[in-house]
Amino acid sequence: MKTNSPSITCQRGAATLLTALILLISITLVTFMTAKTVLVETQMSANNYRTSQATAAANAAMDYALAYFGDAGNTTFACVAASYPPAPVPPATVPAIFVQDHIYPASTASVCIDNTTTRPLTTPWGVTINTPCVTISGALTAGMIIATGYSDDGTAQRTATQCVGSRSLMAGGSPLQSLVSGGSVGLTGSAQLINRYNDTNVWSAGAFSVGSGAMETYIRPVNIEMNQLTTAQLNSTATTPIPNVQKVSSKDLGSGTDVYASDGVLAAAMAATVADKAISGHAGDGPNTFFDMVYPGVRKAELARSAQATGQPPNGQLLATGASSSHLSGKSGIVYVQGNASFGGNNTIGTAAAPVLLFVDGDFDLTGGDIFGAIYVTGKLTGAGSPKISGTIITEAGVNRGAGTVTLVYTPFGGGSGGGSIMPGLTGVIAGSWRDW
Amino acid sequence: MKKQNGFTLIEIMISLLIGLIIIAATITIYVNTIKSSTDTIRSVRLNHDLDSALSLMENDIKRAGYWGGAIAGANSQLNPFTVVTTAPITNVQIPTPSCILYSYDGGNGITGGVAHDANGIVNLDEYYGFRLTTNGAIEMRLTVADTASVGCNNGEWQALTINDTSGERINITRLQFSFNPIPGVGDLAFPILPATSKCLNTASLVTTAPFNTLCADAAVGYLTTGQRAIETRQVNVVITGQLANDPSVTKTVYNSVKIRNDRIFTQ
Numbered sequence: 001m002k003t004n005s006p007s008i009t010c011q012r013g014a015a016t017l018l019t020a021l022i023l024l025i026s027i028t029l030v031t032f033m034t035a036k037t038v039l040v041e042t043q044m045s046a047n048n049y050r051t052s053q054a055t056a057a058a059n060a061a062m063d064y065a066l067a068y069f070g071d072a073g074n075t076t077f078a079c080v081a082a083s084y085p086p087a088p089v090p091p092a093t094v095p096a097i098f099v100q101d102h103i104y105p106a107s108t109a110s111v112c113i114d115n116t117t118t119r120p121l122t123t124p125w126g127v128t129i130n131t132p133c134v135t136i137s138g139a140l141t142a143g144m145i146i147a148t149g150y151s152d153d154g155t156a157q158r159t160a161t162q163c164v165g166s167r168s169l170m171a172g173g174s175p176l177q178s179l180v181s182g183g184s185v186g187l188t189g190s191a192q193l194i195n196r197y198n199d200t201n202v203w204s205a206g207a208f209s210v211g212s213g214a215m216e217t218y219i220r221p222v223n224i225e226m227n228q229l230t231t232a233q234l235n236s237t238a239t240t241p242i243p244n245v246q247k248v249s250s251k252d253l254g255s256g257t258d259v260y261a262s263d264g265v266l267a268a269a270m271a272a273t274v275a276d277k278a279i280s281g282h283a284g285d286g287p288n289t290f291f292d293m294v295y296p297g298v299r300k301a302e303l304a305r306s307a308q309a310t311g312q313p314p315n316g317q318l319l320a321t322g323a324s325s326s327h328l329s330g331k332s333g334i335v336y337v338q339g340n341a342s343f344g345g346n347n348t349i350g351t352a353a354a355p356v357l358l359f360v361d362g363d364f365d366l367t368g369g370d371i372f373g374a375i376y377v378t379g380k381l382t383g384a385g386s387p388k389i390s391g392t393i394i395t396e397a398g399v400n401r402g403a404g405t406v407t408l409v410y411t412p413f414g415g416g417s418g419g420g421s422i423m424p425g426l427t428g429v430i431a432g433s434w435r436d437w
Numbered sequence: 438m439k440k441q442n443g444f445t446l447i448e449i450m451i452s453l454l455i456g457l458i459i460i461a462a463t464i465t466i467y468v469n470t471i472k473s474s475t476d477t478i479r480s481v482r483l484n485h486d487l488d489s490a491l492s493l494m495e496n497d498i499k500r501a502g503y504w505g506g507a508i509a510g511a512n513s514q515l516n517p518f519t520v521v522t523t524a525p526i527t528n529v530q531i532p533t534p535s536c537i538l539y540s541y542d543g544g545n546g547i548t549g550g551v552a553h554d555a556n557g558i559v560n561l562d563e564y565y566g567f568r569l570t571t572n573g574a575i576e577m578r579l580t581v582a583d584t585a586s587v588g589c590n591n592g593e594w595q596a597l598t599i600n601d602t603s604g605e606r607i608n609i610t611r612l613q614f615s616f617n618p619i620p621g622v623g624d625l626a627f628p629i630l631p632a633t634s635k636c637l638n639t640a641s642l643v644t645t646a647p648f649n650t651l652c653a654d655a656a657v658g659y660l661t662t663g664q665r666a667i668e669t670r671q672v673n674v675v676i677t678g679q680l681a682n683d684p685s686v687t688k689t690v691y692n693s694v695k696i697r698n699d700r701i702f703t704q
Binding site: 012016020024026027030031033034041044048060110132133134135142143162164284299301302305306323430431432433434435436437 | 452456459460463464466469470471473474477478481484488492496500503504505506507508509511512513516518519526543549555564639665667695700701
């Protein structure tokens with residue numbers, strides 16, 4: 001008996017099978033295509049994310065470099081490439097000063113502060129950044145921050161650059177005298193005023209009186225040229241004996257040629273100051289005032305803002321009235337006191353490398369300590385004791401010092417003393433210089 | 438006669454029924470797959486187009502104000518890319534909410550053998566901008582013909598989004614720029630965008646807070662003639678788009694951009 005055993009010829013339903021197969025294959029293809037689109041989109045998102053990571057790292061590195069530059073930018077560092085592959089193009093040559101590299105945070109960004117006139121830096125997309133930030137290579141107070149950030153896996157890289165600079169408050173030149181006064185000057189103690197850079201020590205709008213004390217002023221001997229002395233010799237504060245000077249004024253010699261007293265120019269500036277203060281909202285710092293003569297184009301409030309921007313927030317080195325040695329000691333850069341201040345004891349403000357610009361918007365009582373830098377007092381300078389000042393004193397209302405020995409050695413601000421180094425509070429980005437291409 | 442071997446009527450009916458059920462099920466799955474796949478692809482494309490447009494805008498707007506002459510010792514008040522008082526205005530501006538204009542020293546062209554990039558002057562191909570056209574496309578400005586006409590309707594613009602008659606076309610229904618916060622529109626589209634531009638009078642009292650607007654909008658008396666000010670600009674951007682052939686597929690993207698180069702000027 002013949003049975004219906006399975007065989008090819010007996011198969012039925014092939015059309016159904018074929019149709020179902022074709023449909024299934026179509027579905028599979030469509031699914032794959034969709035999956036591919038989604039995968040590509042995922043990859044794009046991942047790339048966007050990596051770019052964001054790299055950009056954020058570069059921004060963080062930029063912020064770090066800005067803070068570094070504004071705080072202690074005169075440290076010497078070598079500029080080396082970051083450790084993360086792919087390494088950024090390392091600078092070909094670097095000056096020995098004021099260039100630093102820091103990897104921040106570890107392995108995700110590198111920073112270089114560069115002060116050469118041109119810095120060829122090829123970006124990943126093949127563009128060469130060659131914008132100079134400084135016109136003279138090796139300038140100590142300006143440079144270009146090159147911040148390169150990487151994504152966590154190192155595949156994405158973004159570079160941003162920005163010029164940074166330092167504002168010079170002495171745009172019109174530092175005073176040439178060790179003591180500039182808008183009022184009268186009375187030194188009754190044994191003050192010693194020394195100026196080895198220029199031939200004047202005192203410049204005042206009012207009268208200059210030596211009194212009966214042992215006050216003496218000195219300048220560099222006429223037969224020694226300035227370039228025969230080293231900076232250390234020019235700035236020397238040694239007193240017994242005082243090296244490389246000749247005495248010009250004293251109780252017995254009287255006021256010598258290094259004293260310009262009762263000067264009409266300063267008197268006119270002081271008159272302008274009084275007139276400016278009389279205007280509502282003005283602080284005696286308008287055009288042609290005493291302050292404007294010393295710091296051309298600057299306003300007192302701007303100085304205060306600069307001081308506020310330094311040190312610990314919220315007020316940095318902006319101090320309230322009544323600031324004393326404990327508040328002032330150890331500071332450098334811009335220090336602004338909104339009122340009277342006093343300083344003395346065995347304390348120091350500023351250093352030779354990082355001088356202070358102490359602005360006292362009131363009276364200043366000086367009884368001791370060491371000060372490196374310029375002191376500007378809108379009121380009167382009083383005191384006693386034996387302070388040593390390397391720099392210059394500027395006072396609007398004059399000087400009235402009693403007993404004691406003050407040693408004032410003139411050092412030009414922004415020249416010999418802290419010559420062109422960074423002062424906290426005076427640094428900043430140069431607006432308009434940020435670029436990332 | 439040879440014996441006929443065949444299926445019975447019952448067998449055929451059952452096999453046809455089973456076949457039909459299989460085909461019907463398969464077709465249903467197929468149609469659903471195609472539909473969801475189409476939706477996915479459309480959504481992905483819309484997302485991608487809007488994200489790309491936003492990303493491009495962010496990256497370019499934040500460069501506004503770059504000046505090749507901004508080096509140590511330069512006076513940033515002289516930055517020719519932040520001019521607001523005399524024509525042509527080069528400073529970043531938002532003449533209408535859907536149009537932003539700005540410039541920076543990044544032109545690709547060459548004049549007299551000197552490349553425009555970072556050459557310190559405002560070349561014609563450095564007047565950039567983004568705008569929304571009436572037919573729903575985002576356009577970017579490539580160049581202007583002359584400095585006398587640099588408004589939103591001047592110059593050569595190129596579309597960023599697909600704006601042809603194909604099925605891939607997307608309609609941008611909203612493009613909004615603002616220097617001030619943009620209120621959110623509920624949980625459907627976007628939250629409040631709080632980024633705020635600031636005006637800081639450097640000569641004012643230390644305790645005075647910066648004004649939370651552009652300097653032009655600051656209170657009367659905040660800035661007086663001769664005072665210096667720093668203006669930091671933040672731009673909020675919102676884009677809403679939909680597919681031209683399926684308006685139900687819609688998407689809103691948004692972000693805030695901080696312009697890196699601040700404007701410094703004397704009032």
